[in-house]
Amino acid sequence: MSGGQAGAATPPDAVEVIRSRRVVLPDGERPAAVHVVDGRITAVTAPGEVPSGVAVTDLGDLVLMPGVVDTHVHVNEPGRTEWEGFASATRAAAAGGVTTIIDMPLNSIPPTTSLDALAAKRAAAEGRVAVDVGFWGGIIGADARRLDDLAALHDAGVFGFKAFLAPSGVEEFPHVSLDVLAAASRHTARMDALTVVHAESPSVLAEAPEAAGRTFTSWLRSRPPAAEKAAVASLAALTASTGARLHVLHLAAAQALDDVVSAREAGLPMTVETCPHYLTFTAEEVPDGATVFKCAPPIRERANLDRLWDGLAAGLFAGVVTDHSPATPALKSVETGDFGTAWGGIASVQLGLAAVWTQARRRGHGLVDVVRWMCSGPADLVGLGTSGLGTSGLGTGGAGSVPNGTKGRIAVGADADLVIFDPDATFVVEPSLLHHRHPLTPYAGRTLDGLVLATYLRGRRADGDRPARGRLLAR
Numbered sequence: 499m500s501g502g503q504a505g506a507a508t509p510p511d512a513v514e515v516i517r518s519r520r521v522v523l524p525d526g527e528r529p530a531a532v533h534v535v536d537g538r539i540t541a542v543t544a545p546g547e548v549p550s551g552v553a554v555t556d557l558g559d560l561v562l563m564p565g566v567v568d569t570h571v572h573v574n575e576p577g578r579t580e581w582e583g584f585a586s587a588t589r590a591a592a593a594g595g596v597t598t599i600i601d602m603p604l605n606s607i608p609p610t611t612s613l614d615a616l617a618a619k620r621a622a623a624e625g626r627v628a629v630d631v632g633f634w635g636g637i638i639g640a641d642a643r644r645l646d647d648l649a650a651l652h653d654a655g656v657f658g659f660k661a662f663l664a665p666s667g668v669e670e671f672p673h674v675s676l677d678v679l680a681a682a683s684r685h686t687a688r689m690d691a692l693t694v695v696h697a698e699s700p701s702v703l704a705e706a707p708e709a710a711g712r713t714f715t716s717w718l719r720s721r722p723p724a725a726e727k728a729a730v731a732s733l734a735a736l737t738a739s740t741g742a743r744l745h746v747l748h749l750a751a752a753q754a755l756d757d758v759v760s761a762r763e764a765g766l767p768m769t770v771e772t773c774p775h776y777l778t779f780t781a782e783e784v785p786d787g788a789t790v791f792k793c794a795p796p797i798r799e800r801a802n803l804d805r806l807w808d809g810l811a812a813g814l815f816a817g818v819v820t821d822h823s824p825a826t827p828a829l830k831s832v833e834t835g836d837f838g839t840a841w842g843g844i845a846s847v848q849l850g851l852a853a854v855w856t857q858a859r860r861r862g863h864g865l866v867d868v869v870r871w872m873c874s875g876p877a878d879l880v881g882l883g884t885s886g887l888g889t890s891g892l893g894t895g896g897a898g899s900v901p902n903g904t905k906g907r908i909a910v911g912a913d914a915d916l917v918i919f920d921p922d923a924t925f926v927v928e929p930s931l932l933h934h935r936h937p938l939t940p941y942a943g944r945t946l947d948g949l950v951l952a953t954y955l956r957g958r959r960a961d962g963d964r965p966a967r968g969r970l971l972a973r
Contacts, residue, residue, distance in 0.1 A: 537956030565597025577607025603636030627968030655972025658692030752805030787835025877906025
């Protein structure tokens with residue numbers, strides 16, 4: 499699902515100048531040449547403006563786009579490496595055009611809620627990652643020690659803090675009440691740290707019927723849209739009272755977007771994301787016993803999917819990220835097909851770009867939109883973006899300077915994290931070709947549009963059987 503040919507030649511291991519008639523830039527798609535020195539983009543020029551003697555990779559009509567930034571990935575190492583690990587997760591990411599991931603603080607053991615836990619996670623990842631990796635911290639309590647841990651983790655460079663309003667599914671990462679989240683949010687607001695929240699109301703969930711059996715409707719009824727809407731409304735109020743930057747994770751219920759719009763109109767610092775599976779699948783199409791479709795919140799009905807796409811078109815989402823959350827076949831209850839016992843999570847870091855492009859093009863969106871949703875938007879959310887710089891004039895090489903390690907755009911000063919993409923190619927998802935640890939996926943057998951032909955991390959190939967060239971990032 500990656501690799502292959504770029505035009506008539508195999509893409510090189512490293513690039514100095516790479517040009518195409520279709521380069522996705524911050525201000526649109528057009529012919530350009532991207533110049534790379536020491537892993538950075540030093541100029542973006544007209545295609546013919548290349549110094550003599552410089553190696554040029556010419557892509558013709560293939561697309562050159564920035565690497566995808568996936569800020570919602572569960573790697574699970576250390577502690578649950580039988581589910582997933584840094585080597586396998588980042589190989590899958592690179593194969594799918596993802597050049598940066600931010601790892602969630604669970605389901606690893608220990609969870610990333612202390613400096614010692616962060617050190618253990620970094621040690622597990624060091625030298626084994628195919629793409630760049632950053633880390634989220636976790637909020638699991640609001641006593642003085644826990645609040646001190648937040649400050650220490652923030653100083654150590656985590657990209658923000660995750661909390662659950664409903665049970666997480668693992669005992670070492672308990673959910674928090676709104677009162678506890680409020681106390682933590684006042685703390686994160688003083689640090690100007692981002693707080694990201696799994697937003698389902700536990701009181702609404704408690705009133706819903708329990709999931710059991712092989713029918714997906716059982717799982718769907720157990721996690722009603724009202725649980726998301728109530729939680730998002732509470733987070734909007736919390737943002738207003740604390741001033742904290744709160745971000746709603748993996749929104750599935752489109753009706754909750756009304757509260758996001760109200761918060762935005764009130765000038766509140768609240769943002770929201772959604773995921774490829776919510777933009778691809780519908781509840782009506784999930785077969786009985788197909789627990790590979792189980793996630794929380796659940797995939798909802800066709801009308802809901804259409805409203806999510808309307809929200810994307812209206813600019814309501816900060817990004818589209820995968821919530822890559824693999825598990826073993828036993829935990830997914832593959833043999834029994836019981837939605838009540840199956841682990842909730844969809845593994846798709848390798849397929850997210852193609853899945854979103856497949857649906858986007860059919861709804862009249864272009865690659866500029868997809869890059870905004872999956873590259874620059876998530877990068878900006880976590881402070882890795884090059885917002886406001888752009889390319890400033892083909893032929894001049896652009897202008898301005900950017901901080902070290904910038905992501906999400908083809909812009910002067912940014913990391914040369916690049917993807918060669920054939921938007922017109924199609925492929926059938928074959929699980930055996932997936933690189934994450936357990937090849938379980940609801941996309942199996944599905945035809946997707948868009949093929950990643952090569953992924954570059956700081957100007958050097960990152961996909962395929964190559965050395966692990968990723969770095970560990972700090973905020």
